[in-house]
Amino acid sequence: MSQENKSSKPIKPPAKTTPLFLLIFSLGILAIAYPSPQEHEPIKHEVAVTRLIIPVFAFDSSGNPVYDLKQEDLKLYINGKPVEISSFSRINFQYDRETTTEVKEEKIKQEQPVVQERIIFFIFDTMFNSFYGLKNGKKIVNKLVDKDAQQSQFVIMENSLFGGLKLVGGPERDKKKVKKLIRRVARLPEYNAVESDYDITSRSPLSYYRTNKVISREHRKFEKEKVKIFVDFLSRLKYSLEAIDQPKIIFLISEGFPQILFYEANLNIQGHISYDPTPFRMMKQLVKEINDGGSLMYTIYAGRVNLHQRPPHSSSPGKGPQGVTPTWGFTLDDVFIPITRDSGIESLKTMGVGSGGQFFEGSTERIIKEVHKSTAAYYELAFTPRSDLGDNMRIKIKCQRKGVRVDSLVQTIRNKAYADMKQIQKKIFAINLVMGRNWANMEEKIKKGNYTWQNNQRTAIEVEIPENMKLQPVDIFIIQFEADFKNPDIKMARKMVTDTEIIEIKKKKNKETLYFLIIEPESTSCIYNRISQI
Known part of the structure; x- marks a missing residue:
């Protein structure tokens, strides 16, 4: 049996990189961004939790982007305590000078910000969207793609009741291909309260009112369960976001949760209607997961301007809960709490503004203009988390320059130790390591590992185990890539190792x-190596 020591040759990734790959692990979604061209020499660094990055968008009181914001213009507070800003810099996107008319060219040339590509996620909600909302949402997204002058990469996703959070396609820079992906988004024939023959929020004038009332209760219960499913599915985007250290933006296109779902009735007490905080708590959890992934979420209302006629004495659209007082003797099924256009708007505002982003509504032209201006001036703020800040950090950034506002994360978490990660996070971590990216999550001790082939067929390798790993349970990964590091395939196993470990190789x-x-x-000690062509 011939045994030959293999020391891996430096990898030469392609000159032009594509910074994002998406994998689907079970019901979760994994996105990976690979680096600029580099030599894969042994990774020589030992990283503790050094700093965290906060994305920041800046604009003035008129909504125009502000490109000359400085570090001294900002004050950072974590959990109410002032924290020193380590660095603050603007990130320049390809061709972003074309997106504004008010920035002086000389200033841009003097600043010379880092040039990056950004990744934009468009998520079409088919669970709380009517046919009209989905059609109008596609129209809005098509125009956003058309108007993009920054060479962004687009990822099209769909959140549906039966398919979960599904990747439709991307990342893609070619606008024609992106539009084809948008056309593939289709709404499933799910029950929609807004389009029901019998409005679940209004009193039925029909003789079989009692039967209709029972059906209404069941539909409300079903719709509330859909809210939970919606949040569970969309929260899994966190794992994709964690793997991307490029600028990223999420746009959720939806009509929001019907306002009736925020109320509850006691079936045993006539006229007893109370506020149900459950949907709101679930929305807060979704916002937390998106922020923990390092991104803001912008929400777009794609529904009709006037969905239902508002009754007298009710509040105007966009002004919050309806001011309707139930009459004694009626239950929640009897009282008229209309599903007006602001029923879904309030939930979308909660998710968008709650994440640190914004909420957009109105005509397509208005939405395009506001989105374009609000997200053009992008900065990255870095800080070192102190031990007294805790694991969950509430973020507040005050801009001291008059007339300038900023959008940023409202919360983040201290980086998680490898041992506490979920399996999908460990897989992301492993792929980042072999691709030479700086995960910077924990203390790392990474070395090249020696191996030998076990047979002429090259179906197994024998790896030398370092002293500090012997007789310890370890995680073993085999990672395979297609050309240009595309479409990674990863296998993971946990086992106890001794002096050497035999790893079976099944080339795909x-x-x-x-x-x-x-x-x-x-200890987070790591050994890795590239295996020669087999």
Whole structure:
């Protein structure tokens, strides 16, 4: 049996990189961004939790982007305590000078900000969207793509009751291909309260009112369950966001949750109607997951301007809950709480503004203009989290320059230790390591590992185990890539190791690059290497 020591040659990624790949692990979604061209020499760094990055968008009172914001213009507070800003810099996107008419060219040339590509997620909600809302939402997104002058990459996703959070396609820079992906989004024939023959919020004039009332209660229960499913599915986007250290934006296109879902009735007490905080709590959880992934979420209302006729003495659209007082003797099924256009708007505002982003409504032209201006001036603020700040950090950024506002994350979490990560997060971590990216999550001790082939067929390798890993349970990863590091395939196993470990190799079709990686969870000691062509 011939055994030959293999030391991996430096990898030469393609000159022109594509910064995002998406994988689907079970019901979760994993997105990976790979780096600019670099040599894969042994990774020589030992990283503690050094700093966290907060994305910041700046604009003035008229909504125009502000490109000359400085670090001294801002004050950062974490959990109410002032924190020193380590660095603050504007990120320049390709061709972003074309997006504004008020910025002086000389200033841009003097600043020389870092040039990056940004990734834009368009998520079409098919659970709380009518046919009209979905059609109008596609129209809005098509125009946003058309008007993009920054060479962004687009990811099209769909959040549906039966399919979950589904990748339709992307990342894609070609606008024609992006529009084809948008056309593939289709609304499933789900029950929609707004389009029901019998409005679940209004009193039925029909003789079989009692039967209709029972049906209404069941529909409300079903719709509330849909809110939970909606949040569960969309929260999984967090894992994709964690793997992307480029500028990223999320746009949720929806009509929002019907306002009736925020009320509850006691079936045993006539006229007893109370506020149900459950949907609101679930929306807060969604916002937290998106923020923990390092992104803001912008929400777009795609429904009709006047969905239902408002009754007298009710509040005007967009002004909050309706001011209707139930009459004694009626239950929630009897009282008229109309589903006006602001029923879904309030929930979308909660999610958008609550994440640190914004909410957009109105005509398509108005939405395009406001989105374009609000997201053009992008900065990254870095700070070092102190031990007294805790794990959950509420963020507040005050801009001291008059007339300037900023959008940023409202909360984040201290980086999680590897041993506490979920399996999908460990897989993201492993792929980032072999691709030479700086995860900067914890203390890392990473070395190249030696291996030998076990047979002429090259179906297994034997890896030398370092002393500090021997007789310890470790995580073993085999990662395969297609050409240009596309479409990674990753296998993970947990086992106890001794002096050496035999790893079986099953080469997959079209996979050109192969790595092994072994991590000891407690010490985060890692060995990895690229396996020669097999």
